Amino acid sequence: DSDIIWIYNLLQDDWRKINVFNSKKEWIGIWDFWRRGEELWCIAKGVRQVIKINLKKESVEQYWDISQLPDELIGGSIMVGNDIFIVSHTRSQIYIFNICSHQIKLCIIPDIGDKLSTITFDGKNFLLCGYRKAVYLWNREQNTMRIITEFPDKFGTYSKEGETKEFWDHEALAFFYAKCMGENIFFLPLRVNQVLYFNKNTYEAHSLEIQGEDEMPQELKNEARPMKDKYSFEYIRENRFLGVYSFKNQIVFEIDTLKMEVIHRKIDIKDEDINLLQKKDVLNCIEMAGLNKEANNLKKNVPLMGKDIYYYLKNNKSMFR
Numbered sequence: 001d002s003d004i005i006w007i008y009n010l011l012q013d014d015w016r017k018i019n020v021f022n023s024k025k026e027w028i029g030i031w032d033f034w035r036r037g038e039e040l041w042c043i044a045k046g047v048r049q050v051i052k053i054n055l056k057k058e059s060v061e062q063y064w065d066i067s068q069l070p071d072e073l074i075g076g077s078i079m080v081g082n083d084i085f086i087v088s089h090t091r092s093q094i095y096i097f098n099i100c101s102h103q104i105k106l107c108i109i110p111d112i113g114d115k116l117s118t119i120t121f122d123g124k125n126f127l128l129c130g131y132r133k134a135v136y137l138w139n140r141e142q143n144t145m146r147i148i149t150e151f152p153d154k155f156g157t158y159s160k161e162g163e164t165k166e167f168w169d170h171e172a173l174a175f176f177y178a179k180c181m182g183e184n185i186f187f188l189p190l191r192v193n194q195v196l197y198f199n200k201n202t203y204e205a206h207s208l209e210i211q212g213e214d215e216m217p218q219e220l221k222n223e224a225r226p227m228k229d230k231y232s233f234e235y236i237r238e239n240r241f242l243g244v245y246s247f248k249n250q251i252v253f254e255i256d257t258l259k260m261e262v263i264h265r266k267i268d269i270k271d272e273d274i275n276l277l278q279k280k281d282v283l284n285c286i287e288m289a290g291l292n293k294e295a296n297n298l299k300k301n302v303p304l305m306g307k308d309i310y311y312y313l314k315n316n317k318s319m320f321r
Contacts (some may be wrong), residue, residue, distance in 0.1 A: 002028060008060060018058055022047060032077045033082075041099055043086060045074040050084065050097050064102060075117035076178075079124075085103035087119050087128065094119075110145040112136055122185055122200040129175045129187065133168050135196075137203065148198075150206040155194050158216050167191075167217045177233040179242065181257040186242060188231050191220065195231075195244075195255065210262055214248060219248075274317050 003025070005018040022028060034041050040053040043066075050064040066074060066086055075087035079099075086095040092111040097104050114130035121127075126138040137146040151220035157166050168191075174319065175187040180200060187196040193214050194207040213230070220228045227247055234243035234252060242255040243265075254263045 005030075005053075016058060018053060020051070020060055021063065029074075034079045036099070041076065041079070041084065043077045043084065048072060048074055052099075062102075064097065064104065066097070066104065076119045078119050078121055080121050085119060085121075085126065087116050089115055089117050092116070107140070107143075109138055109143065112145060112147060117173050118175050118178050118187075120180055120185060122130060122180045124200075127178060127180075127185055127198075129178065131170055131172070131174060133174060135187070135198070135205075148203060148205065151196065151205050152194075153195060154193050154209070155205070155207040158193065159214055169217070176229075181236070181239070181242065184257060184272075186255070186257065188244060190229050190231075191217070193230065208255065208260065208262070210246075210253065213246060215248060220263055229301075252294070 003020050003022040005020055007016045007018065008014075009016065020028060020076075024047075028044045028053070029046035030042045030044050032043045035055070038054060038056045039061075040055055041052040042053060043049075044051050048066045050066060052061045052063075053059070054061045066072075067088075070088075071090060073089035076091040077086040079085075082098055082100050084099065085099045086097065088094065092109050094107045094109055095104055096107055112134075114132045114134070114136075116128045116130045116136070117130050119126060124139075126140060128136045128138060130136075133149065133151065135148045137148060138144070156168055157164055172190050174189065175196070176190050177188040179186050183200055184197045185200055187198075189196065196205060196207055198205050220230070223238055223248055229247055232245040232247065234245050236242060237254070240257055241263075242257055243252055244255065245252050252265045254265055255261075256263060280309055
């Protein structure tokens with residue numbers, strides 16, 4: 001419900017803002033964005049718009065409506081060439097926005113009885129998923145859909161203290177992020193312990209066990225956990241390492257997509273940087289997020305929740321003047 005995009009300059013140590021036109025004060029919801037030179041192309045899910053930002057001028061250049069349908073919900077999106085493919089979370093269709101012509105085309109895809117959300121592209125086919133325990137292989141040229149439901153036996157199982165059972169939360173998205181890296185396509189689950197990946201040539205499914213992440217479904221409902229999710233996507237490094245944040249263990253781990261190994265990252269903050277955080281009063285923001293009960297934990301992990309940071313900055317604008 002904001003009308004501001006905040007910019008932090010690491011070199012000058014100051015905050016600036018980009019004003020966004022949002023007369024109805026709706027949730028903007030920018031999750032997917034891509035940089036092309038001095039242009040930043042953003043998909044604003046909440047207001048159902050494509051937004052073009054000029055990075056040099058630090059201002060919004062233009063807005064385009066994705067849909068005028070009042071009940072339309074926008075899912076994930078991906079840029080392929082000069083086209084942005086935007087998934088409808090309400091209907092079996094995909095909006096295609098061309099960043100050169102600024103035209104939007106509507107592509108009706110085969111109905112599979114699921115609400116789609118996440119999308120990625122492997123160079124030949126688009127892979128989509130929704131709520132079901134399935135991945136949908138969509139060929140745009142032929143407009144055909146193949147449904148992959150053959151998952152590894154361990155995927156979606158929970159084991160603890162000798163107890164093993166299968167569970168699937170049909171009220172939650174199956175996967176919140178998907179990315180093609182090298183010869184595999186990775187899917188990060190919202191409720192499942194294992195990470196799923198497919199060979200992009202055979203589309204055979206495999207699961208990657210993450211040490212120390214096994215837990216029963218009811219543990220996701222722990223009120224001490226800030227989100228009822230397993231993981232959060234953080235970054236891609238060297239086009240090889242997939243950075244993931246664990247809500248269970250409050251750590252960052254990397255998936256080496258070449259060696260198929262999991263590396264736990266230890267994040268340390270220098271004393272001078274801790275002093276800077278204290279000076280800017282960011283520690284209060286971190287504590288408010290409920291992720292660090294003791295200040296000493298900061299040296300080990302600094303998991304920041306964007307929504308909490310935004311509201312804290314919104315209520316304490318004077319400290320960044």
